[in-house]
Each structure stands twice: as C-alpha cells, then as structure tokens.
Amino acid sequence: MTGTRRAVRPAPDLLAALLEGSGEGIVVCDADGVVTLANAAAVRLVPGVEPGLPAPAPLDSVPPAPEGRIVTHGGRALRIRTEAVGDCRLAWYLTDLNAAPRTEFLLEAGRRLSASLNPRRCARAATELAADFLCDAAIVLLPATARRRIEWVRAVSGRYGPEEGTLPAVTAAEVPGLTDALAGLRHGAAGQQDPGGAPDWLLPEGFxxxxxxxxxxxxxxxVPAGAIVLARRAGRSPFGDDDQRMARDLAVRAGAAISAASLFREQSTINAILTGDLLPPDMPEIEGMRLAGRLRASQQAGAIGGDFYDVYLPDTAPDAGIVERPPLIILGDVCGKGARAAVLAGQVRHSLRTLLLLESRTDRLLELLNRSLLASPSPNSYVTMILAALRTAPGDHVLVDLAVAGHPPPLVLRGDGTVEEAAARGSLLGALKKITLRPVTLDLAPGEVCLLYSDGITEAFGGPTGREMFGEERLKEALATCVGMPVEALVERLEQLSTEWLGGGPGADPGGGRDDRALLAVRAGTARTETSW
Structure with a gap:
C-alpha cells in the first residue's frame, strides 16, 4: 500500500517545554519588532527582553547572518545569530561564550574536590582550582582549633605545589572580611574587599x-568549613559578576568537600577509639610457652566481628584478697556478625576480666559468665567459648586446664604428628540457667601444640566446587603437617589454607560460607625448642 505521510505537529505545551529547557537563548519578534516569545535562557542573558515590548539592545542591532555576530552585553560575550522565520518574523539565537569555561571549571572542580576524604587535601585542591581559573593567589583558611590556631593552604598561579602552615586566629582577623567569612556570614562583610587592607603575610613573597x-x-x-581568599595582582581586571559566580560555586563545592572530609575523619577517629578494645590483643611473652593468634572477620570493612580471642595475664603483685591465677587464654564466638556481634564480644571479654578478680577456676568462670549473659538486656546474647588456664610443669611441659562451653573442642598436635581432639565438652552460654561442663587437663610436651579455633574455620564452604565444607578432618590433616613449625607460622598456614578453600571453584557462591574465623594456639617450650624450617 502506498500513500502520503502526514506531518504531525508537536503539542504547544511540548514546544514550550523544549524552548524553556534549551540552554541557548531564543527570542522571536513579529514584523513590527515586538517580542512574541523569549525563553528563560534569553531572559537571563538579556534581562530587558520581554514579550509585548520591542526587542532591546543588542538584539535590534544584529542583522540576519548565518555566522552571527559576537557582542558584549552586561559583561558577557554573546554570539547572536538572527534568522527570518516566516510571516516576516525574526528569531534571535543567543549563545553565552562565557559558559564554556565555566562548565569546564565546574567539571574540574567536581573531579578534584571529590578525589579525597582528607580536609587538607580538599583545601589544597580548592586553592589550586582558584589559582588556575580565577585569580593569581588563593588561600583557604580552616576553622580555628581549640588552641585558637588556624590552618591555611595557599596556591599561586604558575607555581608548583601549594604552601601550608598555621597562624593564630587573632592574626587571621587582620584580613578584611575574613572574620565574617569564617563565621559563615554570606551577607556580612564577606565579598570584594579593599586590597590595601591585606596584611603582608597573606600573599607570598615576591607577589x-x-x-x-x-x-x-x-x-x-x-557549621562553616572555612573561608577562601582570592587575590589578583594590580593591573588585572577586577572580579566581574561571572568571576564572582564561579568563585561562589567553588566555595560551595569546596565547603561541602571539606565538611564531608572532616566528618569522615571525625567518624574514623571515633570508630578507631570504639573498636580499639574490640580488636584482638598482641600476643604477650609467657615464660615456658609461645602463643599466636589469627582473626579474620567476615566483614573486612570493619575488621571486627563475633569471633574473638584474648589473653589474661596474672597481676605481678596482686592485692590482698585477690585470688592468684595462672595465665588464661580464651577463644569464643557470639551470635551474629559485624559490629553488633563485636560489641557483645567486647562485653564478654571485659566481663571475664572483672570476674577474674574474684575467681580463677575455668568452669566456675563460665558459670558466672552464663548468669551475666542471661541478665543481659541485649537479645540473642548467646556465646560459645573455650577457657584455657596455662601452667608450666617440670621438663618444659605445659598443663592446659580446659573448659569448653558449646564450642568445638581444641585440637592437640603431638610431637609425632598425631592430632587428638580434647575431650572437654559443655553447654552453650546465655541460653540455659544451668549449664553442664566437662573440663579436662591437657599435658603438652615441649614442641606440642594446643589449637583453639572457631567453627568459621571448619564450616567454611568452598573447595573445587565452591559448595563443600572444609570440615574437621581437613583441619586435622592440615594441622598434622605443621609439626615443628613456629607457632606463628602454624596459625598463619592454617588461616591461609582456610582462605584458599573459601576461594572456591567456578561454582562458588561469593556470599556463601563466609563467617568470622579465629585461631589461637599455645605451644609448649620456648623458641629454642622450635624446629627451624
């Protein structure tokens, strides 16, 4: 079938939306030179243009021409192109030639200011941007510290790298308008200032x-993020309206970047303080034995989780009435993952430290801790744990008094490579009012190892298929290959094997089988009894 295609005219409201959304100014006049249409961009570029009134300057002086004409109007460089558009009408198309560098500036500002979460680096980026696009020298001054000192960063056009320093807040007040700017006052004395009032220290030597x-x-x-001072040398043109708009755009973006970086630094500092006590301790030196531990949280962004271990050493000079106790190591696993689980783990560790002032027996400590967890207002305060009191014995032996509460029992690596499972057993903590415990004492000969571990090791899913559990047998086989290793190398090797297993194969589930993993090992004897390898 053949036929003619009928032209479809856009709806008037669609045409109006297209005109208003255009970045190019568009003005239409009738045969008498009266404006019949002017979009928002045209009104911004030529403020006097208005429908119903004659076309104002400079439109009335631009004849029709394909290439148009460049004119200066209101401090702007405009390219104006005029065309005849039926019924003796004229259309003017206005392009702001100042917009191209401004767009380039804003894109560069967004890129450089978002590249760091360090307040001083954001300040450096702001001064460099200002010196590249707006002025000859730029200085950013940050809010005063508690000691009433102000950090400053200065960049100079054509010089490599910014300068930095600090100065007293009272000295900074010598700069005209700076006190208001640092207070965040946008309509106070901040803005263009008398350059003759600038103190000598504000600008670099030789400027x-x-x-x-x-x-x-x-x-x-x-709250204000600081202030920025822009300086031009004598002989340059003053800051025009476009310059000031670009400067204010830079100030808003720089303030947001510095504020976000300062907030990030403050939160990071608080996070470091709060998590400091939740991280595992450094292994102490204990006569007659060696200790080593490894902890890998499932959520590496926080480096903390529900698995934990700790070492409690006896007081060197206990006060009267305090029970003398041997060194105690613990390894446990609380319900859940991430920060909430780490907080509960920290509470358990601190509770044990307090209970050790009154009790030294491992089974009794677990019973008291169970009562504390039952009284906790936090939901799901369930914990599995191993407590091991360490005592030296003749012949460089180490006796390990074990109490296990709902946790996988420790493994013992004997000198001939045999791996045994400790017979200690017990109930989960935080669930029942009365728990059952079956403690045991292990005897480690020199070079033998007692390994405490969490179920994140044995229940790690991975392997060739990505869906197979590591299991206790593989852990025992891996431990058997560690005879004679220094204890630090032993836990590192086991943790590495677990990580490789979690890597899985082609069918591995990236999110499956991921759990906190903890290892803590005690080896009888000193470093002299370890085999070199």
Whole structure:
C-alpha cells in the first residue's frame, strides 16, 4: 500500500517545554519588532527582553547572518545569530561564550574536590582550582582549633605545589572580611574587599601588591568549613559578576568537600577509639610457652566481628584478697556478625576480666559468665567459648586446664604428628540457667601444640566446587603437617589454607560460607625448642 505521510505537529505545551529547557537563548519578534516569545535562557542573558515590548539592545542591532555576530552585553560575550522565520518574523539565537569555561571549571572542580576524604587535601585542591581559573593567589583558611590556631593552604598561579602552615586566629582577623567569612556570614562583610587592607603575610613573597581581593565563606554541614581568599595582582581586571559566580560555586563545592572530609575523619577517629578494645590483643611473652593468634572477620570493612580471642595475664603483685591465677587464654564466638556481634564480644571479654578478680577456676568462670549473659538486656546474647588456664610443669611441659562451653573442642598436635581432639565438652552460654561442663587437663610436651579455633574455620564452604565444607578432618590433616613449625607460622598456614578453600571453584557462591574465623594456639617450650624450617 502506498500513500502520503502526514506531518504531525508537536503539542504547544511540548514546544514550550523544549524552548524553556534549551540552554541557548531564543527570542522571536513579529514584523513590527515586538517580542512574541523569549525563553528563560534569553531572559537571563538579556534581562530587558520581554514579550509585548520591542526587542532591546543588542538584539535590534544584529542583522540576519548565518555566522552571527559576537557582542558584549552586561559583561558577557554573546554570539547572536538572527534568522527570518516566516510571516516576516525574526528569531534571535543567543549563545553565552562565557559558559564554556565555566562548565569546564565546574567539571574540574567536581573531579578534584571529590578525589579525597582528607580536609587538607580538599583545601589544597580548592586553592589550586582558584589559582588556575580565577585569580593569581588563593588561600583557604580552616576553622580555628581549640588552641585558637588556624590552618591555611595557599596556591599561586604558575607555581608548583601549594604552601601550608598555621597562624593564630587573632592574626587571621587582620584580613578584611575574613572574620565574617569564617563565621559563615554570606551577607556580612564577606565579598570584594579593599586590597590595601591585606596584611603582608597573606600573599607570598615576591607577589607584589594585590589589586583585587575577594573573601568568601566555605559553607559546611551546619557549621562553616572555612573561608577562601582570592587575590589578583594590580593591573588585572577586577572580579566581574561571572568571576564572582564561579568563585561562589567553588566555595560551595569546596565547603561541602571539606565538611564531608572532616566528618569522615571525625567518624574514623571515633570508630578507631570504639573498636580499639574490640580488636584482638598482641600476643604477650609467657615464660615456658609461645602463643599466636589469627582473626579474620567476615566483614573486612570493619575488621571486627563475633569471633574473638584474648589473653589474661596474672597481676605481678596482686592485692590482698585477690585470688592468684595462672595465665588464661580464651577463644569464643557470639551470635551474629559485624559490629553488633563485636560489641557483645567486647562485653564478654571485659566481663571475664572483672570476674577474674574474684575467681580463677575455668568452669566456675563460665558459670558466672552464663548468669551475666542471661541478665543481659541485649537479645540473642548467646556465646560459645573455650577457657584455657596455662601452667608450666617440670621438663618444659605445659598443663592446659580446659573448659569448653558449646564450642568445638581444641585440637592437640603431638610431637609425632598425631592430632587428638580434647575431650572437654559443655553447654552453650546465655541460653540455659544451668549449664553442664566437662573440663579436662591437657599435658603438652615441649614442641606440642594446643589449637583453639572457631567453627568459621571448619564450616567454611568452598573447595573445587565452591559448595563443600572444609570440615574437621581437613583441619586435622592440615594441622598434622605443621609439626615443628613456629607457632606463628602454624596459625598463619592454617588461616591461609582456610582462605584458599573459601576461594572456591567456578561454582562458588561469593556470599556463601563466609563467617568470622579465629585461631589461637599455645605451644609448649620456648623458641629454642622450635624446629627451624
């Protein structure tokens, strides 16, 4: 079938939306030179243009021409192209030639200011951007510290690298308008300033006198992020309206970046303080034995989780009435993962430290801890744990008094490579009012190892198929190959084998089988009894 295609005219409201959304100014006049249409971009570029009124300058002086004409109007460089558009109408198309560098500037500002979460690096980026695009020298001053000192960063156009330093807050107040800017006042004295009032220290040596000075606040998240000072040398043109718009755009973006970086640094500091006590301790030196531990949290972003271990050493000079006790090592696993589980693990570790002031028997400690967990307001305060009191014996032997509460029992690596499972057993903590415990004492000859581990090791899913559990037998076989190893190398090797197993094969589930993993080993004898390898 053949036929003619009928032209479809867009709806008037669609045409109006297209015109208003255009970045190019569009003005249409009738045969009498009266404006009949002007979009938002045209009104911004030529403020006097208005429907119903004659076309204002400079439109009325631009004849129709394909290439158009470049004119300066209101401090802007405009390319104006005029065309006849039926019924004796004229259309003017206006392009802001100042917009191209401004767009380039904003894109570069966004890229460089978002590249760091360090406040001083954000300040350096802001000064470098200003010196590249807006001025000859730029100085960012950060809010005063508790000691009433202000950090500053300065960049100079054409010089490599910014300068940094600090100065007293009272000295910074010598800069005109800076006090208001640092207070975040956008409509106070901040803005263009008398360059003659700039103190000598503000500009670098050899810069010469400032011809123009602009001081602006850096808006932050509720509080000012600082202030920026822009200086041009004498002889340069002053900061025009476009320059000031670009400077304010930079100040807003720099303030947001510095504020976000400061908030990140503050939160990181708080996080480090709060998690410091949740991380495993460094292994102490204990006469007659060697200790080593490894902890791998399932959520590596936090480096903490529900698995934990700790070492409690006896007081060197206990007070009267305090029960003398041997060194105690613990390894446990609380219900859950991540930060919430790590908080519960920290509470358990601190509770044990307190209970050790009153009790030294491992079974009794677990009973008291169980009562504490039952009274906890936190839901699901369930914990599995191993407590091991360490005592030296004649012949460089180590006696390990074990109490196990719902946890996989420790493994013992004998000198001939045999691996045994300790017979200690017991109930989960935090679930029942009365728990059952079956403690045992292990005798480690020199070079023999007692390994405490969490079920994140044996229940790791991976292997060739990616869906097979590592299991206790593989752990025993791996432990048997570690005869004679230094204890630090032993736990590192076992942790590495577990990690490789979790790597899985082609069918591995990236999120499956991931759990916190903990290893803690005690080896009888000193470093002299370890075999070199």
């Amino acid at each position: 010469g006198p400032a011809g123009h000075l602009l001081v602006l606040p850096l808006p932050g998240n509720g």
